[in-house]
Amino acid sequence: MKTLVCYSKENIKIENINVPVVGKDEVLIRTILCGLCGSDIVKIMSPDVKKPVKLGHEAVGVVEKVGPEVKKARNAVKKGDIVAVTHHIPCYSCIYCDHGNYSMCSHFRETNLDPQGFSEYIKLSGEHVKYNTFVVENKKIIKNVIFTEPTACCLRAVKRVDIRDNDIAMVVGCGTIGIIFISLFKLLYNAKVIAVDIDSKKLKYAKKFGADLTINSKKENIREKVSKFSSTGVDIVELTVTTPQTTAMAMDNVRPGGHIQIFAGPAAQHEISINFEHLYKKELTILSSYSATPEASKESFYYLKDYRLDFRSLISEILPIEQFKKGLDLALSQKTFKVLYYFDKNLVKNI
Numbered sequence: 001m002k003t004l005v006c007y008s009k010e011n012i013k014i015e016n017i018n019v020p021v022v023g024k025d026e027v028l029i030r031t032i033l034c035g036l037c038g039s040d041i042v043k044i045m046s047p048d049v050k051k052p053v054k055l056g057h058e059a060v061g062v063v064e065k066v067g068p069e070v071k072k073a074r075n076a077v078k079k080g081d082i083v084a085v086t087h088h089i090p091c092y093s094c095i096y097c098d099h100g101n102y103s104m105c106s107h108f109r110e111t112n113l114d115p116q117g118f119s120e121y122i123k124l125s126g127e128h129v130k131y132n133t134f135v136v137e138n139k140k141i142i143k144n145v146i147f148t149e150p151t152a153c154c155l156r157a158v159k160r161v162d163i164r165d166n167d168i169a170m171v172v173g174c175g176t177i178g179i180i181f182i183s184l185f186k187l188l189y190n191a192k193v194i195a196v197d198i199d200s201k202k203l204k205y206a207k208k209f210g211a212d213l214t215i216n217s218k219k220e221n222i223r224e225k226v227s228k229f230s231s232t233g234v235d236i237v238e239l240t241v242t243t244p245q246t247t248a249m250a251m252d253n254v255r256p257g258g259h260i261q262i263f264a265g266p267a268a269q270h271e272i273s274i275n276f277e278h279l280y281k282k283e284l285t286i287l288s289s290y291s292a293t294p295e296a297s298k299e300s301f302y303y304l305k306d307y308r309l310d311f312r313s314l315i316s317e318i319l320p321i322e323q324f325k326k327g328l329d330l331a332l333s334q335k336t337f338k339v340l341y342y343f344d345k346n347l348v349k350n351i
């Protein structure tokens with residue numbers, strides 16, 4: 001079967017490997033689509049990430065084979081079922097899991113799709129079948145439930161901040177993740193959302209997805225625009241782009257007692273200075289959120305399957321895996337939202 005192998009950012013190949021053998025409680029799926037995630041791009045581009053590296057985790061596939069014990073399980077899937085899958089599972093018993101820090105759990109970090117999402121076939125472990133596999137009842141929703149994992153990461157983040165109904169949320173960066181945040185702040189808290197980006201096309205999308213105010217931080221005075229909307233500042237700033245500039249912007253616009261959440265990491269080993277006096281006297285909370293949980297995946301899947309969240313218009317390209325580099329370059333150009341890949345064009349017909 002075909003699988004993508006990244007040896008370096010210049011050397012990404014499709015190689016032929018054996019189809020994984022399915023154990024008693026395991027399932028083999030044939031990949032229909034797999035999304036390119038910002039974290040895949042970091043893994044490809046960063047010299048600090050050991051190569052070759054596993055890529056792809058936002059997958060939807062069709063069940064090809066099931067182990068004998070899967071048939072008996074309560075959460076059984078059967079041959080022919082279409083499923084959306086996610087990749088990490090916490091142990092639910094270590095010190096981190098006990099404190100809700102699921103993504104710090106070593107089991108969480110070790111569990112993954114086998115061999116990875118960008119493969120013609122993917123083996124799901126018994127745990128994956130139990131926690132991270134969601135049956136897609138209608139083919140038509142594939143292009144929406146493909147967003148299950150990124151939505152779950154944002155959903156978990158949103159639930160980790162102290163936000164109340166009708167609060168004001170500023171979302172910095174309006175790529176796919178920023179748009180998902182805007183939609184979640186609206187859906188769950190009916191928040192007033194201020195969207196910030198340097199790209200007017202992305203700000204147009206932000207508006208379409210419910211942003212109440214958009215600010216082009218290259219052209220407009222952020223402070224002035226925010227102050228017309230709220231005299232005290234915003235309750236929460238969601239940083240989907242973390243740089244010295246966006247951090248300063250967050251510190252400048254958050255209200256006393258408010259929250260700043262770091263969703264995307266800054267470049268490796270990048271230090272950003274913060275005025276601690278400002279932090280102390282304004283009683284600010286800075287917190288991060290990394291990755292998703294099976295619970296957040298399940299909840300996200302339900303919002304997506306019922307179109308309570310609808311991200312289909314964020315799909316910019318659906319490419320054959322052979323054109324991986326083309327999609328990567330488009331994503332790197334920052335001009336696209338989501339890029340998806342397929343292995344078999346017959347499986348993406350009429351979806």
Ligand SMILES: [Zn+2]
Binds near residue numbers: 038057149150
């Ligand atoms: Zn992802």
Ligand SMILES: [Zn+2]
Binds near residue numbers: 093094098
């Ligand atoms: Zn754990």
